[in-house]
Amino acid sequence: MNEKENLEESQCFVLNIQKNWRTTYDAQVYITSLSVISNNDWNKLEQWINLHQDAFVYKLRRYYPMLSEDDIRIILLLRIDFNNAQITELFHILGSSFRIRRCRLKKKMNVTCESITDFIKSLHLE
Template sequence: MNEEEWKTVYDVQIYVTSLSAISDCNWNKLEFWINLHQDGFIYKLRRYYPVLSEDDIHIILLLRIDFSNAQISELFHILGSSFRIRRSRLKKKMNVSCESITDFIKSLRLE
């Protein structure tokens, strides 16, 4: 399945989980799809939060399309405890005070 065949978030999830590693080209395709289907979300995210690194953006993208913490840890080849630290740093960078960064990202609306 390629990006032209992605109709739903589930299609994107299936594609990503089929990859052993996500290349820059794959990330670009994912960002394009998210921007197309979610009103330019990644473009706006970069504008509102310029302090975010590429890895931060990638984590947010995966959280946005309902990947679990365990799935993201596996894709990034890091331990769950390391991913918890990354999520905590992400909350600080985004100045988020809510309990769940995942819930925040899923509900985030940027104008």
């Protein structure tokens, strides 16, 4: 595939996301409807958040390069108001395992406040 075809495919992908997901709720409904979230689905969510939240994911990766893909995926879900129970279900893990992941995420991001969820929801990166 040449550069022009890649650009056209990318633009089509973005237009499709904008048409189908107008609100955070639309993204939540789509993600919760899946039994398994594919890499393509994660890419859709990432693109949607980048479009609607000032390139948040690009900036997140730049400011916190030590984050793993799973860390970023958890942050994306927290960013669109998924609760702990929903995330543990999507990742097929126990609540205790998710609490450990949240603690590790706080350390990686050097978060000193009590709630990583509140921190992520209010995070504005320049």
